[in-house]
Amino acid sequence: MIEGLIGLLAAQLAGTLLAALLGLPIPGPVLGLVLLLAYLLLRRGPPPGLNRAAQTLLAYLPLILIPPSVGLMEHLPLLARQALLLVAVIVGSTLLSLAVCGWLGQRLLGQHAPGVGGEPASPAADPDADPGADPGANPGGRQDG
């Protein structure tokens, strides 16, 4: 667990320093995410300590999101003034996103999609797949929901 937290914090620090060094406006933790993902791809999977730390933190994600969201209390007039606009933008763009992504996804990712065929679960359809990374070896799915 501690090893995992060290890994996460080290990646965040590396990402933050990298963004500053390169003068990029990208948030440091997001670059840290990309660095960690690159590491996982090279290593072909997370070490157990990192896996545990990540899943534990992600299980508490909603709690972690409360304090920054409470900042809203300073902007209640803006919210009241623009409530209709907010609802229109949120509903409109979400439905558009669902339709575009779903329609294209059906054609590009579905089981009957042309080109790359079949399910990634079948080894023949995915020659690049890590032998240890079939969905059966992927129990770590639930914690981010």
Next chain:
Amino acid sequence: MAEDLLAGSGFDLLLTLLAYQAGLWAYHRSGGHPLLLPVWVGLVLVVAANLLLGRSYADYAAGTAALQALLGPVIVALAVPLYLHGAPMRARAARILGLCLLTGVVTAGCVAALVATLAPAEPLLLGSLLPKAATTPIALELSASLGGLPALAAITVMLTGVVGAMAGPGLLARIGVTDEAAVGFALGVSAHAVGTARAFEISPRCGAWSALGMGLTGTLLALLLPLLA
């Protein structure tokens, strides 16, 4: 507020944990209604308590610095589920990435057009709403670099999740999207964590695609939007 009697007392952390616990209770009692997500209930209770007690956000933020310090590591931690769900799909990386990028950019473009037309004089709104296609913790970070209000960005993404998770499966069925991979992917890209929870209710395969779409879109937008804006 010059004097903060409660500074250093642990009050703000206690309040936050109590409110979240109440949220968990309400969510389970309601059988998992998306409008009673623990984060909503917790948020409303904390804001109400602060307003009633006359506490400023600055005081509350200082008292919850320990929790806020976890936001960075939890964003980095998203790499783990992203890897676990993404590794088996590597053969399709190009079309998956393309789809995330296209949907994220279309959503941001739609937001920009709506805000520019309906409220051209509110630059704070634009910066807060542009990252709404990214998952909540990433949108929080991103809105700060886009000149928006992180809190408003967070609320917007959470509401997006509720709308998407409630309307998504019905809308997708109506336009003929039936493949579980496509349904999951659209839910994750469009409705983030709430949509992903909904996708896992449909099937593990649907959920895995949802988690992948959510993580990739958030990451790609965070890399791209600050450079464009």
